[in-house]
Amino acid sequence: MSKVIITGATGGAPNRLEIHDFVKNDKFFSLYVQALSILETKPAQSDFRSFFQVGGIHGLPYTVWDGATGDQPFDPDTQWGGYCTHGSVLFPTWHRPYVMLYEQLIQQHAIEVAATYTVDQAAWKQAAQDLRQPFWDWAKNALPPDEVIALKQVSITGPNGKKITVDNPLYHYKFHPIDPSFPQPYSGWPTTLRQPNSTRPNATDNVTRLKSVLRSAQSDITSSTYSMLTRVHTWPAFSNHTVGDGGSTSNSLEAIHDGIHVDVGGNGQMADPAVAAFDPIFFLHHCNVDRMLALWAALNPGVWVSQGNSEDGTLTIPPDAPIDQTTSLTPFWNANTTYWVSSGTTDTSKLGYSYPDFNGLDLSNTNAVKTAIGNRVNQLYGSSIFGGSPIFGSFATTSSLAANVPVTTPAPAAPEKPAAVAAPAAAEQAPVSVQSAPVHPKVVHPPPHHVVPPNHGLYDWTARIEFKKYEVGTSFSVYLFLGAVPENPEDWHTSPNYVGGHHAFVNSKAGHCANCRNQGDIVEEGFVHLNQAIAQHSGLNSLEPNVVEPYLTKELHWRVQKVDGEPVDLRSLEVSVIATPLSYPPGAMFPVPGTPHRHGHITHGRPGGSRHA
Numbered sequence: 001m002s003k004v005i006i007t008g009a010t011g012g013a014p015n016r017l018e019i020h021d022f023v024k025n026d027k028f029f030s031l032y033v034q035a036l037s038i039l040e041t042k043p044a045q046s047d048f049r050s051f052f053q054v055g056g057i058h059g060l061p062y063t064v065w066d067g068a069t070g071d072q073p074f075d076p077d078t079q080w081g082g083y084c085t086h087g088s089v090l091f092p093t094w095h096r097p098y099v100m101l102y103e104q105l106i107q108q109h110a111i112e113v114a115a116t117y118t119v120d121q122a123a124w125k126q127a128a129q130d131l132r133q134p135f136w137d138w139a140k141n142a143l144p145p146d147e148v149i150a151l152k153q154v155s156i157t158g159p160n161g162k163k164i165t166v167d168n169p170l171y172h173y174k175f176h177p178i179d180p181s182f183p184q185p186y187s188g189w190p191t192t193l194r195q196p197n198s199t200r201p202n203a204t205d206n207v208t209r210l211k212s213v214l215r216s217a218q219s220d221i222t223s224s225t226y227s228m229l230t231r232v233h234t235w236p237a238f239s240n241h242t243v244g245d246g247g248s249t250s251n252s253l254e255a256i257h258d259g260i261h262v263d264v265g266g267n268g269q270m271a272d273p274a275v276a277a278f279d280p281i282f283f284l285h286h287c288n289v290d291r292m293l294a295l296w297a298a299l300n301p302g303v304w305v306s307q308g309n310s311e312d313g314t315l316t317i318p319p320d321a322p323i324d325q326t327t328s329l330t331p332f333w334n335a336n337t338t339y340w341v342s343s344g345t346t347d348t349s350k351l352g353y354s355y356p357d358f359n360g361l362d363l364s365n366t367n368a369v370k371t372a373i374g375n376r377v378n379q380l381y382g383s384s385i386f387g388g389s390p391i392f393g394s395f396a397t398t399s400s401l402a403a404n405v406p407v408t409t410p411a412p413a414a415p416e417k418p419a420a421v422a423a424p425a426a427a428e429q430a431p432v433s434v435q436s437a438p439v440h441p442k443v444v445h446p447p448p449h450h451v452v453p454p455n456h457g458l459y460d461w462t463a464r465i466e467f468k469k470y471e472v473g474t475s476f477s478v479y480l481f482l483g484a485v486p487e488n489p490e491d492w493h494t495s496p497n498y499v500g501g502h503h504a505f506v507n508s509k510a511g512h513c514a515n516c517r518n519q520g521d522i523v524e525e526g527f528v529h530l531n532q533a534i535a536q537h538s539g540l541n542s543l544e545p546n547v548v549e550p551y552l553t554k555e556l557h558w559r560v561q562k563v564d565g566e567p568v569d570l571r572s573l574e575v576s577v578i579a580t581p582l583s584y585p586p587g588a589m590f591p592v593p594g595t596p597h598r599h600g601h602i603t604h605g606r607p608g609g610s611r612h613a
Helices: 026-041 051-056 091-114 121-130 207-231 235-239 253-265 281-299 366-384 390-397 514-518 531-537 545-555
Strands: 153-157 163-167 328-333 339-341 459-468 476-482 498-504 523-529 556-562 574-583
Touching: 026 051, 026 091, 026 121, 026 153, 026 163, 051 091, 091 121, 091 235, 091 253, 091 281, 091 328, 207 253, 207 281, 207 366, 207 498, 207 523, 207 531, 235 253, 253 281, 253 498, 253 523, 281 366, 459 476, 459 498, 459 531, 459 545, 476 531, 498 523, 498 531, 531 545, 545 556, 545 574
Parallel strands: none
Antiparallel strands: 153 163, 328 339, 459 523, 459 574, 476 498, 476 556
16 A cells, blocks of 8 residues: 655745744745645544644554554554654654655645635745745744734635635644543643643633743743754754763753743643644744754754664664664655655755755855854854853953854845755765755854953853653653742742743653653753853852852752642752853854863752752
8 A cells, every 4th residue: 555655845945934934924824824724624533644643643642654663573562652752862853754744745735725716826826836834943932923822813815815814723723533542631622722721621721821931931942052052062962852961061952842842831732742743833843843953963064863772762663772863764654665764864955945044055065054054043042142241241242252253144034936956965964955045145254353261251050950751750840940939839930030941741641651661760851051040130240150159059949840730849850050161262153161060069958959069
């Protein structure tokens, strides 16, 4: 029987657009809304091409998708349900063909919709060809537009060229019917919910709280993203949240991704891997995860998937199995008998899409691409580290900093049909490839570099958080505060004293799987960068250890909370503080870290604090 072959969208490699820009493009948004509505409602939930079946690849209902049982003997009674490769080196690349499949189906339905337009037919048909899945850049703007999280209906241009109001398929997915595999509370909810106001069947989205939580998380998300992109240079440290950062005191891509899931979901589907992919915001989120992979790969040319083990395992990969860039990314067929593998996902131009960050670049010149993307990363996220705060003194506020942070002018908005560009000469030289827009972004070269002292009193203060992933049995968060902690746990995440957290993205049905129970000792780690919060809350004028240590010893606090709001004691928790000296030598694009120093005594002796003084 013929398989669902994942080709991605067809017709060149147009840009995937950021969702705030995407909703302003009338043709793209109108087609996308109608295409997504068809995908969510028309196919039966048993159809492999239905929204439900595609969402179910990630977790429940733990059934085989399109005959994909992998390359090894398959035992449905003992192997972990769901195909997603959380906690392993395959995490970033497994999601790449996943988003491609979704994008492929959206485009196919958009082409069907465009054929019904009776006005400006050629333009609508071309828009459908150029339509790509939008991404939500949470590192730049953690609050999606209302068209995603607040509006139950949206205005679009209909086939007759007139404005019409339709139900918004981005707001939630309506199950038809609710699958019997769903545990409570999902078994009682007819739709997906975000930050639901209860666990009862009549629960509703709490949009106000969702917005408040995402605003509160912005600084933490941005600083974590900047540090990941600029200071992590090995694939294991970049790819997943399993312990082994490699000394950068920076979050992995997966750890940042986990936090977005928990912040959006609360006690709703997005915070639970078993059901997260049924929320339409999942693919906006994962499209940006894929973009982060593209940015990081451009900054680290030649670095790609390394060897590792499967940790939890998946429906087709046993726990602790050896994996690498040749491991099949099940269930994503690239032919009737073979699957995509990570080594085949390096060149996005061959996968049918691009990102605006790469517009106008000569992708065969990896050094030029690396410099340009570095400029872009500084422009978008660099203020999270320096921010112009007086706490950084002359180093951060005078020309010594400005001279060393190269910038580019923003790339022009992508047209509805970007021009194509040739792929790089060799994928191993450029793990990311995209097309260019007709107008090339102008590179603004920095003025002559000023010589600054090697450290000049600048440190990156970071809290390291470590725990056993499955200790609580559900998703949970470790929240950090500088100053008093609110008495009401409901106020923790939105408190003005909240500075960031690390979030465990845990499958609610892990206990139903023998392999997951056996993997109960898996430990993960995350980091919260404290500089911005110290600047905001402390009143200090220095980041020197002798100044910051006594402040953090007194004011740094933490709490643990399950996604249902219940506070919990975490026996495996260890919160420690690390100070890393930073320098900005002439010619450096990013801050250069020195040797991290662990200040264990700051948290030692407190429940969940450092085990060593």
